[in-house]
Structures are given as structure tokens and as C-alpha cells.
Amino acid sequence: DTGVSQDPRHKITKRGQNVTFRCDPISEHNRLYWYRQTLGQGPEFLTYFQNEAQLEKSRLLSDRFSAERPKGSFSTLEIQRTEQGDSAMYLCASSLAARRYTGELFFGEGSRLTVL
């Protein structure tokens, strides 16, 4: 198992363009999370899925953001009409909902978005 993988690692785009990030979680994990991290801040929760169901979305997730996990495996995060304020590191994490709760998440290396 290679852990959580994210693609692309770095994306530079012009304001107004659409971008899509992909996350492949650890294979047996049924929960998948998206976080955003800006410079000098900790990761901020955006949304999470249990299997293919999107169970919670943060107020940070404006209507320009959409996330999917169509078959309960990989997930995509799309940002439409990007703005300079969207520049950040987008982190994906996964976990296994299990009887013994630990709260531990496994993070990918992130996808860095730069909006010019």
C-alpha cells in the first residue's frame, strides 16, 4: 500500500480558470477528507465522505467548490472560476471508520494551487 496519493502536486492557473484535484485514499479506508491549508495556518476542514456519501461540508466550501467520490474510492475536488484567494495547499486524508475510535487521519502530500 502506498498511502494517500494526490495529483497533481502543484497546479498554477490563471484567475477564472477551473481546476480539479484527485485523491486516491488508502484502499481499505472508507472515509475521505479534504482540507485546505494556507501559509502560517493549520489545515482547515472542507468536506468529508463516508464511502460515496458526502456527509459534511464546511462553510468554507463555497458554491464554486465541488467534491465527489463516485464509487467510494478516489475523490475529486473541483474549483470553478478560481480566485487568487483560492491559492493554498489542498490536503486529502483518509481513515477507516472502526469500532475503536482513534481520530487518526492519514494525509497525502497535498496539491498546491497557485492562482495568478
Place this chain on the structure above:
Amino acid sequence: DQQVKQNSPSLSVQEGRISILNCDYTNSMFDYFLWYKKYPAEGPTFLISISSIKDKNEDGRFTVFLNKSAKHLSLHIVPSQPGDSAVYFCAASEETSGSRLTFGEGTQLTVNP
């Protein structure tokens, strides 16, 4: 509102000495607390956690202390090593929230040889 707060952006210690990183929280519904370590260009990696029913958890050189009445937790690293130099994030979660973590701002630890 910042529910998890790390008031020290940076900490510098000498190799072999103790590093103490602090974290405060405001949400009394949090029932699990975790510390993550992050190196540049990598995602955060889990370090140690503690349940709200405990006040101490130890794993090798790392010990986390929880003071529920003060809504405060700390991470002790002893002895500190240069490889411990990284950003440390405190995080908290509620089991009913599906393991959603709320993170602090992070503390940059530098361990000098």
C-alpha cells in the same frame, strides 16, 4: 472562531533537552486530541493522541498531557533530536463528527545540534 489555538508560532531548543509544545481549546465537546508533525513539502503525519478520559499518554520520547479543566494539552519531547525539527499541529475531534479534525495554527520546532 479559533477552537484550537497554539499560541507559540516557534520554539527553539538544544539537542538533548526537553521540548514542550502547548495547545489550548475551547470546545468542551472534543473527546480526542492528536498531535501531527509536518515536514516541508509533505503532508502531516500522526504522532500521538490522547482520549479525553485520560490525562497522559506516552510513546517513546513523546508524551502528551491533557488538562481538561484548563482545556489545555501539551506535547513533551525528551530528549529532543535535530530530526524532530518540524511544524507540530495540535488537533481535536469529536467522535460524533466522523473524525473531522480541528487544527491549531502550528508551532515550528527547531532543535539545534
